[in-house]
Amino acid sequence: MIALILLCTATRALALQPSDAAWVQRGTPGYEKLLEKNWVGNVEFGSAKAIVPASLEELESAVRGARAPVRVVGRGHSFTPVAECAGGTLLSLARLNRVLDFRAPMADRLGSITIEGGCTYTEVIQHLGERGALRNLPSCPQFTVAGAIATGTHGSGIHIQNLAADVSMLEFMLPNGTTVSYDRERTPELIEGVRVHLGCLGVVTKLTLDVVPYFEVAAYRYDDVPLETAIESLPDVFKTCDSLSIWTSGFGTGPGAGLAWMTYRHFHPHWSSHAVPKHVPPAFGTPQLAKMERYLTDPADPKFFSPTTRGPWSTTLALTIDDELEETSMKALDLQSEFFVPLEHAQDAVRAVAEVASGWSFSSPHSSVGTPVKGIVDAFEFRCVKGDGSWISPHPVDSLGVHTSFNADPALLEEAKDAVAAIEAALRPFGVRAHWGKLSSAAAHQIETSKLERFRALCDAHDPDGVFRNEHVRRVLWGKD
Numbered sequence: 479m480i481a482l483i484l485l486c487t488a489t490r491a492l493a494l495q496p497s498d499a500a501w502v503q504r505g506t507p508g509y510e511k512l513l514e515k516n517w518v519g520n521v522e523f524g525s526a527k528a529i530v531p532a533s534l535e536e537l538e539s540a541v542r543g544a545r546a547p548v549r550v551v552g553r554g555h556s557f558t559p560v561a562e563c564a565g566g567t568l569l570s571l572a573r574l575n576r577v578l579d580f581r582a583p584m585a586d587r588l589g590s591i592t593i594e595g596g597c598t599y600t601e602v603i604q605h606l607g608e609r610g611a612l613r614n615l616p617s618c619p620q621f622t623v624a625g626a627i628a629t630g631t632h633g634s635g636i637h638i639q640n641l642a643a644d645v646s647m648l649e650f651m652l653p654n655g656t657t658v659s660y661d662r663e664r665t666p667e668l669i670e671g672v673r674v675h676l677g678c679l680g681v682v683t684k685l686t687l688d689v690v691p692y693f694e695v696a697a698y699r700y701d702d703v704p705l706e707t708a709i710e711s712l713p714d715v716f717k718t719c720d721s722l723s724i725w726t727s728g729f730g731t732g733p734g735a736g737l738a739w740m741t742y743r744h745f746h747p748h749w750s751s752h753a754v755p756k757h758v759p760p761a762f763g764t765p766q767l768a769k770m771e772r773y774l775t776d777p778a779d780p781k782f783f784s785p786t787t788r789g790p791w792s793t794t795l796a797l798t799i800d801d802e803l804e805e806t807s808m809k810a811l812d813l814q815s816e817f818f819v820p821l822e823h824a825q826d827a828v829r830a831v832a833e834v835a836s837g838w839s840f841s842s843p844h845s846s847v848g849t850p851v852k853g854i855v856d857a858f859e860f861r862c863v864k865g866d867g868s869w870i871s872p873h874p875v876d877s878l879g880v881h882t883s884f885n886a887d888p889a890l891l892e893e894a895k896d897a898v899a900a901i902e903a904a905l906r907p908f909g910v911r912a913h914w915g916k917l918s919s920a921a922a923h924q925i926e927t928s929k930l931e932r933f934r935a936l937c938d939a940h941d942p943d944g945v946f947r948n949e950h951v952r953r954v955l956w957g958k959d
């Protein structure tokens with residue numbers, strides 16, 4: 479009888495366990511196939527064995543016996559095959575997503591948050607609430623922190639480095655299941671080298687981020703700005719606020735021709751001593767006050783935000799989180815490329831892109847009314863990233879990011895690829911560098927030779943047999959076809 483009760487209890491307990499797919503989905507629609515392909519669906523992970531370990535012990539035994547190549551998928555938002563691992567092993571750390579330690583920021587010292595390798599920015603935001611903040615956020619807090627820093631993901635701000643710069647400690651699990659860690663105090667030089675790593679140094683099992691005091695963001699959005707005025711203001715306009723995004727669908731013909739829309743953001747209070755002027759309304763109009771749909775929100779479950787507002791850092795800096803700090807659903811509607819050029823070339827670089835893009839078809843801009851028009855390009859976005867010292871960072875100097883969202887319709891894929899190549903070619907004279915997670919050619923990953931050699935040497939020390947390397951990273955980091 480006792481055996482029967484135990485069996486029933488065990489069966490019920492098992493029945494209550496969410497499936498691997500449910501773990502990786504984490505309650506947000508759009509991630510159901512994450513163990514098979516990336517979020518947008520342009521990269522299949524191949525016939526890999528997928529494992530979603532529930533503990534560090536399970537992770538260790540999965541890594542020790544794993545068939546190569548071994549890759550980890552974070553939230554699968556990279557458009558490049560960084561997590562592809564045909565014939566090998568695909569790991570998801572969706573169940574290793576706990577906050578391990580939190581120290582609140584004080585008047586005279588930074589705070590910190592230590593998390594497991596599967597934790598997302600949403601989960602960090604939810605844990606912090608109003609007790610602290612991160613210096614910046616990417617557009618989507620759906621990303622895992624480990625996955626975002628691995629590719630050098632960034633927000634916008636002339637005084638703000640990419641998100642990897644906020645990491646003060648990183649721990650990797652190596653192919654033999656042991657761990658190695660780096661931190662700012664013990665290994666100040668090496669932590670620079672390992673922050674941006676493309677998954678080549680092992681599995682990130684835990685990491686610590688700086689936490690600054692809670693702040694609010696005042697956002698001011700202006701629509702229908704004459705595009706030429708926006709271009710003429712580069713790069714100085716970035717100094718007029720803490721964070722700025724400039725979008726346009728207006729290089730070609732169509733409903734947005736010749737127009738841009740701009741969001742200025744001011745931090746209150748600012749976490750650094752940089753004196754940024756108060757917001758001075760630019761000459762081109764009044765701020766947009768009407769509520770708008772959040773980025774990529776599912777029309778069946780739309781979420782709205784006020785583009786000109788003052789609100790918490792988390793929901794005002796990020797685009798795909800609602801006022802209750804829950805992730806909004808995201809429709810996989812775009813394919814993206816992003817290239818960086820030194821900031822001093824901002825104006826010439828944008829003009830060069832305008833020239834190649836002038837014949838393309840553009841979708842209606844976000845602000846337009848009437849029947850929406852779909853083109854090959856949805857929008858360009860220009861942001862700014864302060865230079866950092868990570869060895870394989872795509873922004874070693876203060877940079878302008880030239881981002882393009884392409885219509886993800888598979889029928890337009892070849893046209894989109896040609897357009898990516900054209901943008902890359904237009905930016906080559908300015909010393910172009912590509913985002914590690916977005917579409918580009920391998921040649922656009924320009925890393926200073928001495929830094930690249932040091933990074934490769936560290937990869938060899940961590941992983942002498944190259945277990946954590948897939949075809950893609952061999953091509954972009956080791957130049958092997």
Ligand SMILES: Cc1cc2nc3c(=O)[nH]c(=O)nc-3n(C[C@H](O)[C@H](O)[C@H](O)COP(=O)(O)OP(=O)(O)OC[C@H]3O[C@@H](n4cnc5c(N)ncnc54)[C@H](O)[C@@H]3O)c2cc1C
Nearest residue numbers: 552553554555556560595617622625628631632677682915
């Ligand atoms: C809608 C959308 C908006 C975007 N907005 C921005 C933006 O604002 N700014 C920007 O810079 N980029 C942006 N990106 C690109 C995105 O930030 C990067 O692709 C980022 O790496 C995605 O994080 P992820 O958790 O999905 O990682 P994945 O794409 O799953 O993985 C990225 C890399 O990290 C590795 N990895 C993940 N977890 C681990 C781990 N625990 N240990 C070891 N390696 C690991 C993977 O193997 C892979 O190499 C955007 C992408 C999309 C789809």
